[in-house]
Amino acid sequence: MTDVTDLCDLEIGELVPELRERRVSPVELTESYLDRIERLDPQLNTYIRVMPDEARAAAREAEREIARGTWRGPLHGVPLGIKDLFDVAGVPTTMGSRILRDNVPTRDATVVARLKSAGAVILGKHNLHEFAFGITSENPHFGVVRNPWDLDRVPGGSSGGTAAAVAAGLCAAGMGSDTGASIRAPASFCGIVGLKPTYGRVSRAGALPLAWSLDHAGPLARSVADCALILQAIAGPDPRDPATSSLEVPDFSAELDQGIRGLRLGVPREYFFDIVEPEVKRLIDLAVATLGRLGAEIEEVSLPHVEHAQVAGNVIMSTEAAAWHDTWLRERPGDYGADVLQRIRGGLLVRATEYLHSQQMRALIQQDFAHVFERVQVVLSPTVPLVAPPIGRTQEPGGPLNVVPRSIANRTTVPCNLTGMPAISVPCGFSEPDGLPVGLQIMGPAFAEPLVLRVAAAYEAATEWRRQRPPISAAIHGSPPGR
Amino acid sequence: MAGMEEVRRIVGVELSDAEAEALATYYANLARSVAAFPADDLRRTEPPLRSIPGPVL
Numbered sequence: 003m004t005d006v007t008d009l010c011d012l013e014i015g016e017l018v019p020e021l022r023e024r025r026v027s028p029v030e031l032t033e034s035y036l037d038r039i040e041r042l043d044p045q046l047n048t049y050i051r052v053m054p055d056e057a058r059a060a061a062r063e064a065e066r067e068i069a070r071g072t073w074r075g076p077l078h079g080v081p082l083g084i085k086d087l088f089d090v091a092g093v094p095t096t097m098g099s100r101i102l103r104d105n106v107p108t109r110d111a112t113v114v115a116r117l118k119s120a121g122a123v124i125l126g127k128h129n130l131h132e133f134a135f136g137i138t139s140e141n142p143h144f145g146v147v148r149n150p151w152d153l154d155r156v157p158g159g160s161s162g163g164t165a166a167a168v169a170a171g172l173c174a175a176g177m178g179s180d181t182g183a184s185i186r187a188p189a190s191f192c193g194i195v196g197l198k199p200t201y202g203r204v205s206r207a208g209a210l211p212l213a214w215s216l217d218h219a220g221p222l223a224r225s226v227a228d229c230a231l232i233l234q235a236i237a238g239p240d241p242r243d244p245a246t247s248s249l250e251v252p253d254f255s256a257e258l259d260q261g262i263r264g265l266r267l268g269v270p271r272e273y274f275f276d277i278v279e280p281e282v283k284r285l286i287d288l289a290v291a292t293l294g295r296l297g298a299e300i301e302e303v304s305l306p307h308v309e310h311a312q313v314a315g316n317v318i319m320s321t322e323a324a325a326w327h328d329t330w331l332r333e334r335p336g337d338y339g340a341d342v343l344q345r346i347r348g349g350l351l352v353r354a355t356e357y358l359h360s361q362q363m364r365a366l367i368q369q370d371f372a373h374v375f376e377r378v379q380v381v382l383s384p385t386v387p388l389v390a391p392p393i394g395r396t397q398e399p400g401g402p403l404n405v406v407p408r409s410i411a412n413r414t415t416v417p418c419n420l421t422g423m424p425a426i427s428v429p430c431g432f433s434e435p436d437g438l439p440v441g442l443q444i445m446g447p448a449f450a451e452p453l454v455l456r457v458a459a460a461y462e463a464a465t466e467w468r469r470q471r472p473p474i475s476a477a478i479h480g481s482p483p484g485r
Numbered sequence: 486m487a488g489m490e491e492v493r494r495i496v497g498v499e500l501s502d503a504e505a506e507a508l509a510t511y512y513a514n515l516a517r518s519v520a521a522f523p524a525d526d527l528r529r530t531e532p533p534l535r536s537i538p539g540p541v542l
Contacts, residue, residue: 307526310518310522313518313519314519317515317519320515331496332498335498344504344507344511347496348515350495351492351496351508351512352512353516356519358532358534359519359522359527360519361534362522362527362530362531362532363522363527364533365530365533366526366527368533
């Protein structure tokens with residue numbers, strides 16, 4: 003590990019006064035990131051496409067605007083990365099696939115347009131699990147993404163390139179998507195913060211789908227406050243996405259420093275702690291104890307139907323994916339990676355009644371959470387039951403539990419895709435002896451992002467995890483790695 | 486459980502025996518898990534499928 007010593011290691015909240023007061027220029031900042039990408043990304047493989055010309059042009063424009071007193075807000079001049087399933091006009095959106103290698107959109111995704119409007123500088127498009135359908139980001143077409151904490155381990159997925167890039171300082175923050183785990187699992191594996199907002203809070207227009215009823219777009223960043231800033235820029239109704247809510251968008255940063263004294267936090271009795279690596283359990287228990295010391299009341303809660311969440315989620319996900327991929331499955335099966343092809347084809351086999359039973363189960367799980375939220379404000383769990391597994395060994399039993407990593411990686415996250423509730427992963431420590439990050443998941447009622455962010459911010463402020471940087475960052479600064 | 490021939494018919498492309506068997510096993514496991522959902526609870530629950538009117542702007 004290393005301490006913060008570089009422009010690229012600063013959080014957005016730390017960059018804002020520097021940029022606004024012109025002590026740091028967007029051009030200087032962008033060049034720092036482009037240099038770091040050039041030096042580190044050959045090892046990490048987080049970007050499918052770097053956009054240096056576009057980034058430099060946007061940075062120069064931001065510099066001109068700030069110099070003449072036009073301040074667009076906290077993302078003005080901030081370099082961000084975009085998961086390569088969001089459209090950026092004029093640049094291929096590959097979704098990590100061979101099939102879409104030459105898919106060039108003419109219009110920005112709504113979230114990209116809103117980030118640009120907020121003054122952000124887009125550095126490039128991030129690598130991901132093929133078609134966003136997997137948790138490892140071992141991409142057969144664009145190469146394996148490596149975890150900056152241990153280059154022999156996966157970064158998680160499907161937003162693995164985004165999470166690894168944020169953790170290694172190859173962008174200030176990034177945009178990801180989450181259908182079963184894809185923001186939160188990589189955030190957990192890479193030691194950063196990832197927020198899956200409420201279904202309908204953020205537009206999915208211009209984001210290629212995996213499963214329409216489960217897909218969410220959200221930020222990955224190095225702090226809870228940074229996630230709040232990005233969410234502020236991208237949230238709100240969008241005529242291009244009929245699922246977006248017309249509810250008023252609150253100030254997501256307003257409650258971050260209010261603490262959690264007197265809040266009631268639930269810890270589920272069932273499911274979430276049934277299959278968890280001992281080191282993950284130890285760190286989550288410590289995190290829950292820390293929240294208790296901050297003045298929250300910890301209460302055991304019961305979610306009787308949640309044991310079926312993973313099955314229901316996987317049925318819905320594979321069936322909806324098969325519908326979207328139907329033509330390619332028949333005409334271009336050879337252009338898919340083996341694991342993704344198998345999973346999507348599995349969706350072709352699901353009967354309509356099984357899909358509907360899974361949707362009914364979804365409603366039952368929503369009812370369970372609704373009852374729980376009558377007693378507690380948020381629910382806590384491990385984000386993922388395990389630490390990042392080794393590359394190439396995610397489809398075979400291993401680790402302390404001797405389980406297949408791919409079979410359990412979305413176990414604790416997919417309930418919130420079914421319910422649409424907001425959930426955040428915040429770093430809560432490092433496993434011993436491997437020094438791999440672990441994430442605490444905080445789940446809240448629909449549209450309660452301010453509350454979820456508030457609890458996460460209180461925990462983050464009480465710990466030092468956010469200040470840890472992976473060994474690869476130490477190499478950049480010329481100092482020996484601490485782990 | 487879908488047999489290998491049924492799998493081939495539904496998938497609609499040429500599959501090796503290993504591919505067909507893997508898919509049949511994958512589906513059988515999913516189907517068995519769905520069949521284990523509590524039937525009484527399902528019977529009293531409407532699936533959340535309905536028209537979404539979209540944002541009011």
